[in-house]
Amino acid sequence: MKDPEKSLYVKVIETALKYPDGFKYSDIVNNKELGLKDWEKSILNRYFYDACERYNYKDNTKGETIFLFIYGNYNKSNSPENIYTLTFDTEFTFIDFQELKFARKNAQEARKMSTWAIGLSIFAILVSILVPLGVAYFMTQNVVLDNDQFQTIKESMDSFIAPRPK
Numbered sequence: 001m002k003d004p005e006k007s008l009y010v011k012v013i014e015t016a017l018k019y020p021d022g023f024k025y026s027d028i029v030n031n032k033e034l035g036l037k038d039w040e041k042s043i044l045n046r047y048f049y050d051a052c053e054r055y056n057y058k059d060n061t062k063g064e065t066i067f068l069f070i071y072g073n074y075n076k077s078n079s080p081e082n083i084y085t086l087t088f089d090t091e092f093t094f095i096d097f098q099e100l101k102f103a104r105k106n107a108q109e110a111r112k113m114s115t116w117a118i119g120l121s122i123f124a125i126l127v128s129i130l131v132p133l134g135v136a137y138f139m140t141q142n143v144v145l146d147n148d149q150f151q152t153i154k155e156s157m158d159s160f161i162a163p164r165p166k
Contacts (some may be wrong), residue, residue, distance in 0.1 A: 008036075008043065009066065010094075012028060013066065013086060013091075013094045015027075015033065015034055016067075016084075016085075017094075019085075022071075022083040022084060022085045024081075024084070025048055025079070026080065029041055046065075047064075047065040047066055047067050048065075048078065048082075049077040050065035051065045051067040051068055051069040051077070051084060052075070052076075054068075055074045056074045066086060067085070068084060069082065069084055070083045070085055071083040
């Protein structure tokens, strides 16, 4: 499966977000950091073209684009004077993507911690079973009373407990 972080769309959106006041065609297509291939440039050219078409016809249903034309020559999508920004849908989709990444990371962390907690609880159960058995086996003593000890205890108890009056 392709890493979403290396997706053309994610890279382009991250680059476009670096220009809060809008970006030009060359800021994206000729960006050295993006290192776009020809087929990727052709996809972006189509998006820039569709953004101009939407503006020209005042129709937001024309074409599919991640860009929104703001200012310039809408008849020529790669004009150096054109200013574009990302569409709201694109920005919100990117925010959703970032939240999904964060949620996945948290889920992986939670799974690790829950596995650790289950292991710890199993260990605690074993200790709670073994400690009383160990105490019973190793620390209890057999007490043996011979007859002389028993008689001495009996006499002291008899003198302590007075007979009841009838």
